[in-house]
Amino acid sequence: xxxxxxIGVRKAFGHVEVxxxxxxxxxxxxxxxxxxxxxxGKTTLxxxxxxxxNVTSGEIRIxxxxxxxxxxxxxxxxxxxxxxxxxxxxxxGQNMGxxxxxxxxSPAEINSRVAEAAxxxxxxxxxxxxxxxxxxxxxxxxxxxxxxxxxxxxFLFDEPLSxxxxxxxxxxxxxxxxxxxxxxxxxxYVTHDQIEAMTMADxxxxxxxxxxxxxxxxxxxxxxxxxxxxxxxxxxxxxxxxSGTLNVKGGxxxxxxxxxxxxxxxxxxxxxxxxxxxxGVRPENLLVAQxxxxxxxGVVEPMGSETxxxxxxxxxxxxxxxxxxxxxxxxxxxxxxxEPAHVHFFEAETGRRIDAV
Amino acid sequence: MGPFLISSSFAGLHMIVLDQHxxxxxxxxxxxxxVARLVAHRDWLGFWFMLPAGLILVALxxxxxxxxxxxxxxxxxxxxxxxxxxxxxxxxxxxDETFLHSIVFTLAYTLIASSIKFAVGLYLALLLNKRLPxxxxxxxxxxxxxxxxxxxxxxxxxxxxxxxxxxxxxxLTRLGLIHHNIDFLGNPLLARAxxxxxxxxxxxxxxxxxxxxxxxTVSPSLYEAATIDGATSxxxxxxxxxxxxxxxxxxxxxxxxxxxxxxxxxxxxxxxGGPVNATHLMAxxxxxxxxxxxxLGEGAAISSSMIPFLLAAILISWFGLQRRKWQxxxxx
Ligand SMILES: Nc1ncnc2c1ncn2[C@@H]1O[C@H](COP(=O)(O)OP(=O)(O)OP(=O)(O)O)[C@@H](O)[C@H]1O
Ligand SMILES: [Mg+2]
Numbered sequence: 001x002x003x004x005x006x007i008g009v010r011k012a013f014g015h016v017e018v019x020x021x022x023x024x025x026x027x028x029x030x031x032x033x034x035x036x037x038x039x040x041g042k043t044t045l046x047x048x049x050x051x052x053x054n055v056t057s058g059e060i061r062i063x064x065x066x067x068x069x070x071x072x073x074x075x076x077x078x079x080x081x082x083x084x085x086x087x088x089x090x091x092x093g094q095n096m097g098x099x100x101x102x103x104x105x106s107p108a109e110i111n112s113r114v115a116e117a118a119x120x121x122x123x124x125x126x127x128x129x130x131x132x133x134x135x136x137x138x139x140x141x142x143x144x145x146x147x148x149x150x151x152x153x154x155f156l157f158d159e160p161l162s163x164x165x166x167x168x169x170x171x172x173x174x175x176x177x178x179x180x181x182x183x184x185x186x187x188x189y190v191t192h193d194q195i196e197a198m199t200m201a202d203x204x205x206x207x208x209x210x211x212x213x214x215x216x217x218x219x220x221x222x223x224x225x226x227x228x229x230x231x232x233x234x235x236x237x238x239x240x241x242x243s244g245t246l247n248v249k250g251g252x253x254x255x256x257x258x259x260x261x262x263x264x265x266x267x268x269x270x271x272x273x274x275x276x277x278x279x280g281v282r283p284e285n286l287l288v289a290q291x292x293x294x295x296x297x298g299v300v301e302p303m304g305s306e307t308x309x310x311x312x313x314x315x316x317x318x319x320x321x322x323x324x325x326x327x328x329x330x331x332x333x334x335x336x337x338x339e340p341a342h343v344h345f346f347e348a349e350t351g352r353r354i355d356a357v
Numbered sequence: 358m359g360p361f362l363i364s365s366s367f368a369g370l371h372m373i374v375l376d377q378h379x380x381x382x383x384x385x386x387x388x389x390x391x392v393a394r395l396v397a398h399r400d401w402l403g404f405w406f407m408l409p410a411g412l413i414l415v416a417l418x419x420x421x422x423x424x425x426x427x428x429x430x431x432x433x434x435x436x437x438x439x440x441x442x443x444x445x446x447x448x449x450x451x452x453d454e455t456f457l458h459s460i461v462f463t464l465a466y467t468l469i470a471s472s473i474k475f476a477v478g479l480y481l482a483l484l485l486n487k488r489l490p491x492x493x494x495x496x497x498x499x500x501x502x503x504x505x506x507x508x509x510x511x512x513x514x515x516x517x518x519x520x521x522x523x524x525x526x527x528x529l530t531r532l533g534l535i536h537h538n539i540d541f542l543g544n545p546l547l548a549r550a551x552x553x554x555x556x557x558x559x560x561x562x563x564x565x566x567x568x569x570x571x572x573x574t575v576s577p578s579l580y581e582a583a584t585i586d587g588a589t590s591x592x593x594x595x596x597x598x599x600x601x602x603x604x605x606x607x608x609x610x611x612x613x614x615x616x617x618x619x620x621x622x623x624x625x626x627x628x629x630g631g632p633v634n635a636t637h638l639m640a641x642x643x644x645x646x647x648x649x650x651x652x653l654g655e656g657a658a659i660s661s662s663m664i665p666f667l668l669a670a671i672l673i674s675w676f677g678l679q680r681r682k683w684q685x686x687x688x689x
Contacts, residue, residue: 051585071584072584072585073584073586077585078585079582081582083578085578085579087582087583087596087597088601088683089681089683090683098583098586099586099587102588102592130682132683132684146582146586150586
């Protein structure tokens with residue numbers, strides 16, 4: 001096990017820079033998830049850590065040692081590929097034992113270590129099958145088995161669950177988490193699924209357009225997103241944004257929207273009177289109230305435990321999630337007010353978070 | 358497989374059509390005649406569909422082959438239909454030193470040329486599969502020997518190896534390495550080497566391009582996975598590339614062996630089997646005896662003697678070609 005440090009790493013393919021200076025510190029034994037929209041450079045960063053792609057500038061350290069110029073096999077890492085990359089001509093057992101065979105380990109040792117990994121993953125009965133004879137979930141498990149057998153310093157996963165159906169994905173999520181608890185190996189895991197990130201990570205790195213937007217524990221990102229991008233990316237359904245101008249009238253702040261509608265607020269950032277601002281409210285924090293923003297009900301989606309309502313208010317399309325069995329009909333008018341403790345303010349120009357006082 | 362596919366899909370269609378009608382009430386009916394049953398029965402329909410293709414195949418393939426084999430049992434000459442003489446031609450040719458030599462040389466020619474074609478072709482394919490500058494250009498250049506008509510390239514080689522005008526002799530003389538022209542095609546050993554070289558030159562592109570196509574189907578992530586697993590580039594080849602390439606290697610080498618074994622044009626243009634029959638392949642010897650020498654029966658016997666060798670090659674590749682267990686589509 002080892003720590004991984006990514007220091008000021010940039011990556012250019014030809015003249016196009018796709019990773020623009022990334023700093024991430026991963027402690028020994030931590031489960032870190034790189035998350036971000038498609039094309040933001042997650043895979044590229046992971047491949048640089050693995051050594052499959054060289055670093056244009058910056059430094060990557062594994063266990064304190066600079067590995068920029070070390071080939072993959074000297075880095076003592078194991079990687080699980082999105083398409084699993086199982087060797088089609090080798091059986092499950094041979095796939096898992098391949099790295100040991102290359103290291104010229106004795107057959108007895110290979111067998112015992114493969115058996116051990118197979119037991120952890122419940123693959124004992126499949127050891128003699130070929131990859132094509134396995135289901136997607138089983139292949140995924142073999143790919144993990146191949147990584148486990150190596151007993152590496154660091155596990156790297158590149159969207160390992162994206163080819164699985166929703167139910168299996170949930171099951172494998174728990175399985176990977178359990179595996180990490182058991183082995184406590186430092187893990188870097190790439191996904192574009194923020195739910196995967198929220199449920200599995202010790203620490204989430206949110207990337208966007210080749211830079212890191214925010215690093216933090218899942219709930220930290222959820223409760224205090226550093227900017228509008230993270231606020232919109234983390235959480236499902238996504239946070240609502242209302243842009244307008246902040247006005248303080250008679251001691252209580254209001255956000256005045258473009259069409260003149262007003263959102264009453266309890267607090268506001270200092271010195272924000274008259275400034276353009278983006279207000280962020282999560283769907284579950286947008287409550288139906290006596291007074292507040294007038295909203296016209298659009299689609300109503302009852303989900304049993306809660307009801308998701310799409311509304312139009314002040315020229316914005318908003319989503320609210322309510323727990324009481326209020327069943328408005330499309331076209332009804334509601335009044336909505338954000339829960340005072342759960343509003344986020346973002347600077348209109350930069351999207352940066354501003355804390356209210 | 359083709360005809361069977363047709364018959365089974367037709368059977369499926371048949372059933373669908375049946376399904377669309379409500380079942381007719383059973384009524385006692387005279388059993389249809391055997392012929393009618395044969396014409397209409399599902400299992401036989403496939404056969405009827407195959408029949409036209411089968412007849413064409415018989416006419417175009419089996420008839421000439423059969424005629425050749427028949428001729429080999431006669432003492433036919435040009436202008437004389439001849440009569441059946443049993444194994445006469447065979448006892449004669451198997452006592453003929455020239456024929457026995459041609460068998461040995463044909464085997465050596467096939468073995469040496471095919472192995473070198475395989476080695477060089479594989480090397481070129483691996484090279485072309487890497488990132489190379491001007492890859493498309495190099496790929497087209499490599500195809501040239503394959504595109505040039507065989508006779509043309511044979512004539513070119515004839516000149517290259519000519520006793521007086523050989524460019525090789527000329528260059529070596531100019532460099533001061535030799536003082537007399539080398540008689541490439543006049544010396545039995547040298548002549549054999551030269552025709553083998555020409556065959557290799559001509560055959561490499563086919564092997565290289567086909568293997569390249571095979572290489573390009575191997576997913577790069579397998580190499581990345583193996584690299585992370587600790588494989589060196591040799592181990593990548595040995596444990597990933599080679600096993601994944603074996604099915605296509607089997608196909609390419611079968612064709613290569615068959616083409617080489619039955620080669621005719623190169624030899625005929627370059628040496629006519631000479632000097633002193635040193636470079637006769639079974640095919641050229643057969644032509645020489647049958648057409649040039651006029652003994653159709655004897656020539657046919659020589660060609661027919663190639664059949665067991667070719668069948669053996671096909672059988673070997675048949676077993677080599679059988680689907681590997683890991684490939685799609687075979688039983689578990
Ligand atoms: N070999 C390459 N050559 C040129 N550009 C590349 C190469 N690999 C990736 N890129 C570019 O780098 C950017 C980041 O790609 P990357 O694969 O890291 O995205 P990602 O975050 O993993 O996305 P996804 O979620 O879709 O997998 C993309 O714009 C992509 O086009
Ligand atoms: Mg990716």
